[in-house]
Amino acid sequence: MLRAIIVEDEYLAREELAYLVAQHSTIEIVASFEDGLEAFKYLQDHEVDVVFLDIQVPSIDGLLLAKNLHKSSHPPHIVFVTAYKEFAVEAFELEAFDYILKPYNEPRLISLLQKLEHAGRLQPSQGAEPGGESPSQNRTVNLVKGERIIVTPCEQIYYVEADEKLTHVYTRTDRYVMTMTISEFVSRLPAEGFFRCHRSYCVNINKIREIVPWFNSTYLIRLHDLPFEVPVSRSNIKAFRQLMRL
Secondary structure (H helix, E strand, O other): OOEEEEEOOOHHHHHHHHHHHHHHOOOEEEEEEOOHHHHHHHHHHOOOOEEEEOOOOOOOOHHHHHHHHHOOOOOOEEEEEEOOHHHHHHHHHOOOOEEEEOOOOHHHHHHHHHHHHHHHHHOOOOOOOOOOOOOOOOOEEEEEEOOEEEEEEHHHEEEEEEEOOEEEEEEOOOEEEEOOOHHHHHOOOOHHHEEEEEOOEEEEHHHEEEEEEOHHHOEEEEEOOOOOEEEEOHHHHHHHHHHHOO
């Protein structure tokens, strides 16, 4: 069972959220706080899996508290619950699990709770045997679409493309624009599933449909479902051949 706290200075919003969590999930709310500093002190001595966090709270605002939690050795999932749309991008940069606007939309909140419980089931044990899957290997990544943060399984990503200090992320049906470099974004993907085939491209090797010889002994990669061809640079040819057993 996942353990969670609520950091929210509005009594009615705090009570409503606790009620909805209890009604629609097995997540246990172990404590609630009106004040960011009190929540921070509590988290120094208690580990939780989820923090439902308002942005406008006294003492330490939600964004500052999230920045501190993000640096911990076992950071909890941060779910921002706020009436303010304009902080979504900053919340994403802190790798927030989700960003929920008040007043609460019950179907939206139920979907979030289901994702949290699913993520909890996938979380490897901290006592895993050597050689087992590391807790730091990400199986999902947060993608931004407008004011929403979309928690996306990594296997749904086909390829990513650099655009100066931005990165375009392509799934089968959508494109997301991330406010970070391609190197920073790729560092969040599981290394065994993705290959940096070019300075400007990284590809999901499980989505490769065809490898086409190109000029100067390089290749173009054709993917399932998408018409775009991803180039392999000359500097990455040797590693690509070894990876694909060419």
